[in-house]
């Protein structure tokens with residue numbers, strides 16, 4: 036039996052080398068910004084907010100909705116799915132089930148079929164019908180306007196509740212932390228935390244309460260348009276002079 040020797044590095048080493056970003060696109064932390072704390076961090080946060088507000092004066096929730104019921108449904112469907120895809124599904128869904136009362140008595144099979152393309156459609160259909168049934172049983176068919184009542188609805192977590200409170204009721208109870216908000220909060224030096232609850236806790240004292248809903252929209256819009264997860268466009272980003280994650284050489 037002959038065993039052929041290979042000079043190649045083990046697969047794990049090769050994979051690690053392949054996964055390493057090229058120097059030209061690598062994000063390098065600028066140490067002069069890395070330790071911002073207290074009032075310096077608050078000033079930094081305010082300056083970032085002002086610039087984002089200047090860049091995106093019309094930033095808004097991109098899930099199409101006409102009321103709190105529709106926004107709750109759309110936000111439940113947006114888990115692990117793009118807003119664009121959700122917006123393709125919701126017109127037919129809202130036409131078939133225009134209210135919590137209609138959705139509460141819907142057949143799971145029919146709802147599954149309508150939301151199939153958003154992914155995890157069985158779990159989402161179950162959450163939607165369960166949410167509507169709870170809203171009928173406990174809130175007279177109206178989506179409740181409090182964090183406490185929202186987070187106990189099937190399929191509704193703190194993130195969804197914050198979306199509904201902020202965008203349907205104009206209540207700033209917290210900050211919506213999705214993947215964009217989390218990533219930009221780290222890159223912009225607001226927090227090193229990586230879980231949504233801690234990120235939200237870190238953001239809350241940095242920004243005025245009445246800006247919390249808009250803050251999420253601004254970070255999401257910048258995350259989608261410039262500060263991409265894999266390829267942030269630092270070269271054209273106007274936050275670059277104050278961003279701790281901007282490459283030093285590019």
Ligand code: SF4
Nearest residue numbers: 262267269272275278
């Ligand atoms: S795109 Fe802008 S905000 Fe994102 S890391 Fe680069 S400089 Fe920072």
